Amino acid sequence: MADPTPTTSTGSTRPKKSTVASLMRLRPYVRPVRGRLVGSALTALLSTTTGLMIPLVVARVVDGPVAERDTGALWPWVLLLLALGVLEAFFYWARRMLTHRSLPRVEETMRNALYEHLQTRPVSFHDKWQSGQLLSRASRDLGQLRQFLSFVVIFLFVNAATFVVGSVLLFTVNPVLALIVTAVAVPVMFLSHLFEKRYAVVTRRAQDQAGDVATVMEESVLGIRVLKAFGRNRAMDHKYAALTRELRRTETEKARLVGIIWGVLVAVPELMVAAALAVGVLQVADGATTTGELVAFFAIVMYLRWPIESFGWLLAATTDAAAAADRYFEVMDAGGEIPERERPIDPVRVTGALAFENVRFRFPDGPSDAPELLRGVDLAVRPGETIALVGPTGCGKSTLTALVPRLYDVTGGRIALDGVDLRDLPVERLRRIVSVAFEEPVLFSMSVRENVLLGFPEGTDEDVERALRVAQAEFVHDLPWGLDTRIGEEGLDLSGGQRQRLALARAVVSRPAVLVLDDPLSALDVHTEAQVERALRAVLATTTALVVAHRPSTVQLADRVAVLDAGRIAAVGTHDQLLQRSAAYRHLMAADTPRLRAGREHHRTPAQEAV
Template identity: 60%
Template sequence: MTSGETDTDSTTSGTRLRTLLRLLPYVKPFRWYLIGSAGAVLAAMVCGLATPLVIKAVLDGPVAGRDPGSLGWLIALITALGVAEALLVWARRRLASAPGPRIEANLRADLYRHLQRLPVAFHDQWQSGQLLSRAVTDLSTLRRFIGFSAVFIVVNTTTILLGIGVLFVLDPWLGLITLACGVPLVLVSAHHETRYAVLARRSQDQAGDLATTVEESVLGIRVLKAFGRGPDIARRFAGQAAAWRRTELAKYKVLAALIAVIILLPELGLGLQLLVGALGIADGTMTVGTLVAAVTVAGYLRWPIDSIGWLLADANQSATACERYWEVRDAEVTITDPAEPADLPATGGELRFEGVRFTYPGAGAPVLDGVDLVVRPGETLALVGPTGSGKTTLTALVPRLADVTGGRVLVDGVDVRDARLADLRATVATAFEEPVLFSASVRENVALGSPGATDDDVWLALRVASAEDFVRALPWGLDTRIGEQGLSLSGGQRQRLALARAVVGRPRLLVLDDPLSALDVHTEAEVERALRRVLSGVSALVVAHRSSTVRLADRVAVLDGGRVTAVGTHAELLATDPGYRALMSALDSEQEGAVAS
């Protein structure tokens, strides 16, 4: 999923507010912190607004009456208000420091757990950079909003209303002037808020696209260097960065215009207040203390008024971040445990496909169209067929990486959709054509699917996969950390570790999607002989792209056009199926070419 799919503004202010309100369950446990923080800062601002009233009392009392003797308690009151304001600001910061990071951590943990539960089809449709930007950048934006902007939107609005009320008490005309300047301010802010929301969403999506490009170029650095495509990717990166820069500049232009209006209107109001005040003092309808207090209150309101613009902009950006977060969190988890799960038998190992159909979402023609196939207990069945025949898709249905759209997949007579996912994936182990290793130790990578595996179990699995010798030769053996994606190892070493990971839990059913493609012929035969010897009695479905692998299978199934067209032993199919002979001849030619190279 890319920014192009979401670069519209179909949301209203009400919709954005409802999006932000969906965070309330995360905020609720920390509500007293936030209420206390808002209360503290509001009380601090009340102290600030009370100070001009004391100043008025000083000017219109002791100063006007030339009575310095009564200044003492007024000065003490101003001092007390100042100390109280400082303490309340300190309390606000202390109270606000706890909720934001903890709410962010909870949101990120929930998002990560949800990503782990979403089907593979979801991850196939979304760019990893887009998911990364939502899990990192967007949640940081929400943390700042919850801990700061949300509090001050409420507090500053309340302070402005209180300040205008104070001005009306001091002099109705001075209050009307401030109110007259405030109404256009609200209208302008609302107008710029809509424009800013569009740019904020575009900017966040472009950041996700840029993160995807960086991630892909780092992971694929060998390919880029080998084909000399580094400059092309650099130009692509520069183009995306320039587009993001233009969006950010457009954001700042909108914000700059808003801030200019926010600064201009209060200045005009202050000028009018001074004019009206001076005329009032001249004709005796206003005291100097009243004018000074009014100007002081107006000055105190400058920050609350000036901040409204960027607080609203931050609220819009946070609403966009929240919307992007819920786009992922609302994605449906389609592969789940059944309401009443069935127990898988403790022994067995039969795998059966009955009328299996599968169509990818949005695709017209089915990839699998009525597959009937049985893998008997203890049998190794090789699955062969031309590219695009549905072999990998069929293997993905066994551990429920995807669910059939028709028919059934049965493990020991139990429909895989009726079994608990944990039980199913403990019974069925999978090794993929592209081995995925993590930035962790050899032990952690091999024992990934069997957390309770001992070192003896790990070494046995490595021995089965013919990986023991090279692991023992590593600097720290099982404790040696493998770099990102295992790129510090050869292709054959990575695939042998992935194979060891599949067999370490001693599964009853092994699904291998051609995991031996990077091994030389000698090592491949050695690994397969070890598998047959050590894992006797284990059922295995093996997608085979080498004739040597096919020959080690008990039976072979030919998959073509989404259907099983032939099943038999290697010798039987060679004798009776011309298509199979042609396929084997092509595989032999590819293998000979690989050996020659």
């Protein structure tokens, strides 16, 4: 990953927030269902309180009808116990209903908010983040937060309240024994504090490592052809196994810590109960308490065992949720959204005049002392003109084209459309004016029609057919369901040339005022390329176009050629003019001169042929 700040395999580099502070950030998402959550907590408390009443009734039964052998007086107590049991079950059912009807809405809201956030971030944001890390936050981390909100947070409250209410009842029944039993809270709280500090570090490391594992898995699936072609399956297996081994070690460390706290939370209370039992038996022998009271006391103690013993698991789950919340909000807090001017300009009519004025650019997350990639680009593209952009590899051609639809923003100078700074145009409007086809085409798991109309949803089948003809992509009619054929993930069931042609059709379907083509024909064979170029000429005649060209045949599409070198425009002119006066251009074209001549012959007009 380019920037370790968002997340690394060893944990976040950001200052650690407290568990409470991390979880309190969930309030905006929980607020719409807080009434149901409060109701769920109250019904859980009522259920627990009802259960705590049962030992007190049992004490009355033991000291009353049982001690006096009065079976006739036993039945009212039995009915009361039955009623308490039914009431406890009803409150438990009500809690479950309130929780499970509200918490899925919270998870849905958070998941949608994360997806929307990712869609609105600029390309520079996605350059920093591994996709697997983002996916793990949208799945694993949100799952942990759902578990926390639906179960853990309620029982943290309920168990704490149960311990308080139970302790009050214990002191009511037998103050001496109650003092012995409740003394368990002091060592438990101290040890739990130590546990939480250590566990927070380990659980964050486990979550980051899970994200790394997801990243390698995703990359391996998407790049399976490359791995197989280069015979790197085993090497990637070893890398993946190493990551999963580290994750297993971290998860084992988590389990060890949880085991320790569970052991403490079981052993310490048991010692206290043993001590209280010994003292209680002596009290019964001395007549200081009754058998019924002793039975009721220890029935309440047994009822309190789960709240005490579960505290370790609840604490661990709370720490997991806090780490998940931190990871979720690391993404949500990440800035970089493309800024909108306070009063953006939205021209009614666009002619397509494009001007680069002293354009400078440095990647936002690059070193501050790194040289600028673009160092003062000046270029004017007239309405309806096609400019071919050529230059050596790495000179910034693709970056310059990415600035036009504002995938990145200039760091100096400006780009103007019809005299209006692109930053003064609403982004959504700009991206309806400017259409782009990239060298690496990306298609989605949807139908051919949906892929072509991705940026032009109001388009018709007639528009699609026209765009397919321009891109020479009429092969889609041979697919099983024609335009309705669902393309596999990233179009991997199509050839590279077929994917490029569909991406080109997507770019031209809306008849954009400005068309940006980043070497969109590189995967085509010579004959198909010639056919596409012939059809594309009609499109370029009616739009302003900036075309990154690596092939001489692509240069033939342009009215003029601009040579980008060392971050600046070194020369602008027609192909013949640049061959005469630009050494850099001659050097770029030298290896392809024979092919260029062949291309000229191929593109000769009927009039030229007649001559």
